[in-house]
Amino acid sequence: MPTVNEQLQAAAISHAVDLQHLSNAEAHKIIKLLNSVDSDLRAQLIAAVERLGAESYTAKHMNTVLASVMALNKEIYSVIFEAMAASVVEIGKYEVAYQGALFTKVIPEQVLVQVDLATVNARQVREIALARPFQGRLLKEWTSDLEASRAAKIRDGIRIGMVEGQATDQIVRRVMGVKAEGYKDGLLERSRQDIESMTRTAISHIAQGARDKFYKENADIVGEVRWLSTLDSRTSAPCRLRDRLVYENDDGHAPVGHQVPWGLGPGRIHWNCRSTSVPIIKEYEALRLAKGLPESTRASMDGQVPQSISYGEWLKGQSAARQDEVLGPTRGKLFRDGGMSIDSFYNDKSKYLTLEQLRERDAAAFSRAGL
Template sequence: MPTVNEALQAAAIGHAIDLLHLSNAEVRKIIALLNSADAELRAQLILAIASLGVESFTVTHMNSVLVSVLETNKSIYAAIQETMVESVIDLAKYEIGYQKALFTEVIPQQVRVTVSLGSVTLDQTRQIAMSRPFQGKLLKEWLDNLEVNRAARIRDGVRMGMVEGQTTEQIVRRVMGIKSEGYADGLLNRSRQDIESVVRTAISHTAQGARDAFYRANDDLIAEVSWLSTLDNKTSVDCRLRDRLRYTNDTHEPVGHKVPWKAGPGRIHWCCRSTSTPILKGYEELRLSKGLPESTRASMDGQVPKSTTYGEWLIEQSAARQDQILGPNRGKLLREGGLTHDQFYNDRGKFLTLDQLRERDAASFAKAGI
């Protein structure tokens, strides 16, 4: 039977994967919202460019005819900001509730009678979501910057097209890109990439902030915090270095090493997927030994759990859980095809398609019967 700290570590790894799925869904929602204005933006852009004459073109004139285009751009970012604010506040509330439910589930009832769980207020959850900067700025500031940068790309694309004597169609394509290329050839595609980074980082930042707050509220129960990194081809140097390192719960001072916590897991760099797990004090340190059953004392040993990598954790999960994480075909390749989770990525950390995987290792597909 696993100890409480082992159960918390296993739950942290699984929860980090669920949060990644949440992040993916949030990115799709926000990108779809951003794209929803494309038709209107394109129509307004065509009208604006048509009213610009090559001979009479000036930047001042361009700015005046682009007003409606830039207003549409501003309004869609206002909608994105409203959606993101709601999402991160909901996430902070959820994460606090999840942590409390997890602690309630894994800590023996005899211990919870003596050591009550601390809680985090609703106002604190809002502070976590809205008043703490990540990568140097608040969420609102990042989204405001993205709107301004996208407006600048629109102006730059139109100005360059006019100077080069391009047609209206060519300028619109330059700015917007074309559907057959997935709009990847347009100047505005960078805006999609930028907002994806902000959304993913806001999600991980908020979740970790909520965890930190809950851990601090239970400082009498938690001895230390351990950094958990998702170890695969996409793991950053910073996160590989810190994986399984321990820090004090209150001030995050290094324990047994000199590697600084910096911004912490989920926040140390853009799109960070690292998380943390608490290491609870032992029953003796909590002064709970009197009258506790042997099984309860054993579960509350206070020991740092044995290191488990993401790949090792994944192998131990049920087939249903593996399929939920990887998809049914990759799940079957993991169980029956002889592939390990890291083989689902290329050397740049990009998730390979099934066709790319089949081309790389057809034998594994045959072995798995796919």
């Protein structure tokens, strides 16, 4: 039977996968919010550019006629902040509840009656989410910065177009992009990429912050934490360096058996970080439990750091249904029957390849999988 620490490690990998799915959904929701004002923004841009006029164009005049455009831009980012703030606080609460339920499930009942599990309250979660910076700024500050950056892109696009003598529709196209290209050719595409990165990073920040707080509140049983960067092999250099390393469960997170610093921690060490952590329960003797517990309980609480496994190894041990849930039905079948590895589903920028791209890359795998 797996030890408590082995069960916690397997659960951490599975949970990290689920959080990635949640992060994808939240990023999609926020981008949809940002896009919701596109039609109004386009209409106001057209009106503003036509009011500018090539003969009367000045920076001061442009700021005046763009007032309604900038007000709309500011308004949507205010809506985005409120939506993000509500989401990350709820995700933080969920993470605390998940960790509590997980500990209750895997730690033997005979142990739990002697060691009270502590929790993290709603006020502490909200502080982690909204009052602790990630990548140097608070969530509200990042939202404000992205709003200002998008406003600057709008002004720059108009300014360049006016200087080049472009027509109104050309200027608006430069800023907004065209439908045939999925609007990805416009200057505002970068704003969508930026808001997606902020959303993903904010979610990983609160999830890891809630985990850290829960582990520290239960430092009487959690002696150390392990860094896990096993979502796939296309991790960043800082995360590859720290993958599977062990750290003390305290504010300093001192390295255990190595000299690589914790830095900002998993999920927060860089933008879009997908690394996570897993708690390591103290050895049975260190817990100073009452004597007379069954040998099976003592064995499950051996406290040893389990042999680490990769994301691919973990996924191979899951049911077909879980594989399909993680990868999608077609990729799941390619993984099981087509001989394709996890790495083969990604390009060199860690983005999922489409099924058409996968077929072009390895048609034989589709044939082996009967697809």
